[in-house]
Amino acid sequence: MLPFFRRTLSAVLALGAAIALSPRLVHADDSAVGVSLAISPAHLANGSPCLITVGLHEEASTVTGKLQGHPVLFFSGTDHRRWFAIAGIDVETAPGNYPLAIDATLSDGTHRTLHQDIAVEEAPYEKVPLSVPDRFVEPNAAALKKIAADKIVKDKAFADSASKPAWTGNFLPPLHLAPQSDSFGNQRMFNGKLASVHRGLDYRAKPSTPVAAINSGRVVLAQPLYYEGGCVVIDHGLGLMSVYMHLSKIQVTVGRKVRRGQVIALSGATGRVTGPHLHLGVRWQGSYLDPAKLFQISVPKTSVASQNP
Ligand SMILES: [Zn+2]
Numbered sequence: 001m002l003p004f005f006r007r008t009l010s011a012v013l014a015l016g017a018a019i020a021l022s023p024r025l026v027h028a029d030d031s032a033v034g035v036s037l038a039i040s041p042a043h044l045a046n047g048s049p050c051l052i053t054v055g056l057h058e059e060a061s062t063v064t065g066k067l068q069g070h071p072v073l074f075f076s077g078t079d080h081r082r083w084f085a086i087a088g089i090d091v092e093t094a095p096g097n098y099p100l101a102i103d104a105t106l107s108d109g110t111h112r113t114l115h116q117d118i119a120v121e122e123a124p125y126e127k128v129p130l131s132v133p134d135r136f137v138e139p140n141a142a143a144l145k146k147i148a149a150d151k152i153v154k155d156k157a158f159a160d161s162a163s164k165p166a167w168t169g170n171f172l173p174p175l176h177l178a179p180q181s182d183s184f185g186n187q188r189m190f191n192g193k194l195a196s197v198h199r200g201l202d203y204r205a206k207p208s209t210p211v212a213a214i215n216s217g218r219v220v221l222a223q224p225l226y227y228e229g230g231c232v233v234i235d236h237g238l239g240l241m242s243v244y245m246h247l248s249k250i251q252v253t254v255g256r257k258v259r260r261g262q263v264i265a266l267s268g269a270t271g272r273v274t275g276p277h278l279h280l281g282v283r284w285q286g287s288y289l290d291p292a293k294l295f296q297i298s299v300p301k302t303s304v305a306s307q308n309p
Pocket of ligand 1: 202
């Protein structure tokens with residue numbers, strides 16, 4: 001072959017190789033450059049809430065994520081280079097590694113993406129036998145009808161969460177009492193028959209103890225339900241809600257905005273209970289998280305919420 005043709009051919013081959021390889025290389029190299037990820041606490045177990053922090057070299061207009069199929073909704077710091085999300089691992093998640101995907105859209109429309117496996121350890125939750133009236137273990141036809149109607153009410157309340165964070169600072173306990181230790185995550189045997197995982201934290205509050213909102217938000221449910229008794233649900237935005245059960249008196253109505261620490265109800269012993277107490281649930285994108293661990297998270301100041309779908 002003549003030197004000229006050999007040079008031309010090798011140039012063409014090199015160009016072809018560059019064309020074939022460059023999109024993959026550019027994606028792998030460039031898209032992850034300038035993205036950092038931090039998760040607090042460092043060790044997660046089933047039931048753990050967490051704060052995810054994404055750091056970028058450039059300003060982003062939106063940051064979205066996905067964890068175990070749940071959308072992770074971010075809000076920005078003041079400069080749009082640091083973005084935060086409160087997320088978590090459902091109490092019934094098996095230990096293992098779960099993928100977290102992050103996608104940041106920069107001001108110029110390009111994307112930065114990051115994929116990381118999140119290790120989930122096994123939390124040491126106990127099995128606890130409990131006794132409740134039989135009507136809560138084997139509900140009759142009328143009760144089943146009420147339970148089905150309750151489900152519609154709850155599904156509607158849980159369906160939509162505000163696109164901006166309504167919380168102001170850290171989440172605070174709903175009353176000045178130590179919670180019943182390790183009540184979150186217990187596997188409960190009701191009358192030796194029915195097993196269910198306890199998806200909240202119990203406080204042994206005397207009846208009529210004032211119950212405060214754990215953070216600011218909007219009331220999306222406020223009525224008596226069969227199992228829950230007097231029940232209030234507050235939407236804090238970005239998929240995060242708090243649930244208060246067994247209340248004797250509800251002092252808010254659906255649609256009302258409440259401030260962190262505002263009294264929303266009085267505690268009681270309504271619904272499926274073994275005695276007077278407040279049950280507090282924390283729900284993130286359908287997952288139930290340990291409220292006590294949420295109170296330990298230092299929540300960054302909110303600025304602008306990501307325009308998430
Ligand atoms: Zn409970």
